[in-house]
Amino acid sequence: MSDIAERVKKIVVDHLGVEESKVVEAASFIDDLGADSLDTVELVMAFEEEFGVEIPDDAAEKILSVKDAIDFIKANGPAA
Amino acid sequence: MRRVVVTGLGLATPLGVGHSLNWERLIAGKSGIRAITGFDVSDLASKVAGQVPRGSGEGDFNPDSFVSPKDQRKMDDFIVYAVAAAHEAIKDSGWVPQTDEEREMTGVMIGSGIGGLPGIADGAITLHEKGARRLSPFFIPASLINLASGHVSIQHGFKGPNHAVVTACSTGAHAIGDAARLIMWEDADVMVAGGTEGAVSRLGVAGFAAMRALSTSFNDTPERASRPYDKDRDGFVIGEGAGVVVLEELEHAKRRGATIYAEVVGYGLSGDAYHISAPAEDGNGGFRAMRGALKRAGLSPDDIDYINAHGTSTPLGDEIELGAVKRLFGSAMDNLAMSSTKSAIGHLLGAAGAVEAVYSIKSINHGIVPPTLNLENPSESCQGVNLVPKVAQERKVRAALSNSFGFGGTNASLVFKAFA
Numbered sequence: 274m275s276d277i278a279e280r281v282k283k284i285v286v287d288h289l290g291v292e293e294s295k296v297v298e299a300a301s302f303i304d305d306l307g308a309d310s311l312d313t314v315e316l317v318m319a320f321e322e323e324f325g326v327e328i329p330d331d332a333a334e335k336i337l338s339v340k341d342a343i344d345f346i347k348a349n350g351p352a353a
Numbered sequence: 354m355r356r357v358v359v360t361g362l363g364l365a366t367p368l369g370v371g372h373s374l375n376w377e378r379l380i381a382g383k384s385g386i387r388a389i390t391g392f393d394v395s396d397l398a399s400k401v402a403g404q405v406p407r408g409s410g411e412g413d414f415n416p417d418s419f420v421s422p423k424d425q426r427k428m429d430d431f432i433v434y435a436v437a438a439a440h441e442a443i444k445d446s447g448w449v450p451q452t453d454e455e456r457e458m459t460g461v462m463i464g465s466g467i468g469g470l471p472g473i474a475d476g477a478i479t480l481h482e483k484g485a486r487r488l489s490p491f492f493i494p495a496s497l498i499n500l501a502s503g504h505v506s507i508q509h510g511f512k513g514p515n516h517a518v519v520t521a522c523s524t525g526a527h528a529i530g531d532a533a534r535l536i537m538w539e540d541a542d543v544m545v546a547g548g549t550e551g552a553v554s555r556l557g558v559a560g561f562a563a564m565r566a567l568s569t570s571f572n573d574t575p576e577r578a579s580r581p582y583d584k585d586r587d588g589f590v591i592g593e594g595a596g597v598v599v600l601e602e603l604e605h606a607k608r609r610g611a612t613i614y615a616e617v618v619g620y621g622l623s624g625d626a627y628h629i630s631a632p633a634e635d636g637n638g639g640f641r642a643m644r645g646a647l648k649r650a651g652l653s654p655d656d657i658d659y660i661n662a663h664g665t666s667t668p669l670g671d672e673i674e675l676g677a678v679k680r681l682f683g684s685a686m687d688n689l690a691m692s693s694t695k696s697a698i699g700h701l702l703g704a705a706g707a708v709e710a711v712y713s714i715k716s717i718n719h720g721i722v723p724p725t726l727n728l729e730n731p732s733e734s735c736q737g738v739n740l741v742p743k744v745a746q747e748r749k750v751r752a753a754l755s756n757s758f759g760f761g762g763t764n765a766s767l768v769f770k771a772f773a
Contacts, residue, residue, distance in 0.1 A: 290423030314490040321486075
């Protein structure tokens with residue numbers, strides 16, 4: 274399970290160009306990590322590619338933090 | 354009308370990054386044209402190009418110096434080149450607006466002929482192979498031509514006119530001319546203006562090759578491929594990069610003690626109304642652009658010491674431009690030099706007019722005119738014209754005229770004058 278969290282964090286670090294230490298589970302993409310609305314769309318696409326899941330737009334709108342992403346993938350992703 | 358001067362220069366070209374380095378290499382007769390790297394050329398008729406050298410050597414281009422890796426994904430190459438050239442030009446000018454009013458009177462007008470062609474090609478493949486949901490949200494803003502101006506405006510906080518020109522290979526010249534007019538009309542006191550292009554890609558080369566516009570006989574000797582006015586010329590060599598200048602209202606520049614490189618005194622525009630890509634055979638469009646620029650400058654042909662030709666190295670275009678220059682300049686031809694710096698860097702399309710404007714200004718500042726490389730056997734019509742074959746020449750340049758002509762029959766000429 275922690276593997277999912279690590280992989281999510283790595284994607285966030287790569288795509289937003291932020292320090293690894295800032296990417297804690299509670300971190301909000303927009304408020305804490307400097308993302309804009311387009312960055313969050315790209316992040317969701319990256320999660321889809323990495324975990325082979327489809328994240329519908331209405332679900333994507335609710336993925337606002339690192340924890341939101343991890344929880345969604347744990348609940349909907351392929352068996353880890 | 355308010356007077357407009359040039360107070361900053363910036364270049365990223367196949368000869369490298371930086372206007373001083375470019376000039377050194379240009380007048381030393383160096384060529385920036387090489388075998389194409391970065392994509393497969395096996396099925397392309399033309400395999401040579403002027404690509405901006407990448408790496409960490411002197412004058413090499415490193416995008417990380419200008420844009421964070423995170424933000425590079427949001428920009429196609431043409432935007433990164435513009436950001437780099439603008440960075441140099443703005444720094445060179447020393448202009449840092451301090452107040453809201455100053456920021457609102459500082460604008461940007463950087464155009465491009467084609468924009469984000471490599472990204473558009475990749476995006477189309479993604480759409481076709483993986484579907485709409487896999488297309489990046491940055492696909493559109495990375496490709497849009499006016500996002501070059503947009504990024505420069507955002508980076509530097511310039512809140513004046515935010516504009517972009519798209520007139521194929523006349524883009525850079527039109528951008529500088531039009532931006533100067535915005536200053537004359539008091540829409541701005543300072544304008545960051547120029548052209549950029551990053552279309553050296555499979556789709557770009559294949560597209561121009563399909564028009565039979567590119568050189569194909571010198572794939573094994575790239576440095577010899579761009580040879581304007583030479584009998585063996587067989588098409589242009591595609592290039593990439595950006596040229597940017599800082600234009601400034603004269604009194605504004607004087608008040609802050611800025612270095613003044615030259616004054617923008619003339620600008621002429623015309624249309625051929627003839628053909629989508631071929632220039633009108635009588636050269637009337639180019640003739641009228643040059644005549645208009647001289648008239649605006651209040652100069653006669655005798656006052657021009659250097660012409661930076663459009664001179665793309667195509668069999669037809671070079672001949673027609675030369676004919677138009679001869680008709681306009683008449684006996685003044687005896688005392689002027691005309692060269693095509695595309696012989697060294699290739700044809701930078703939408704950036705060409707801006708890069709060549711910088712070279713023209715430097716010829717005024719240094720009293721040296723750059724050479725036309727590879728001019729070994731000039732066409733017969735070149736007789737009696739000083740095309741500065743192969744080696745730069747020292748000569749006083751009081752004023753220089755720079756020509757740019759584009760597909761669609763769009764022509765622009767700029768005249769720069771030494772500022773005394």
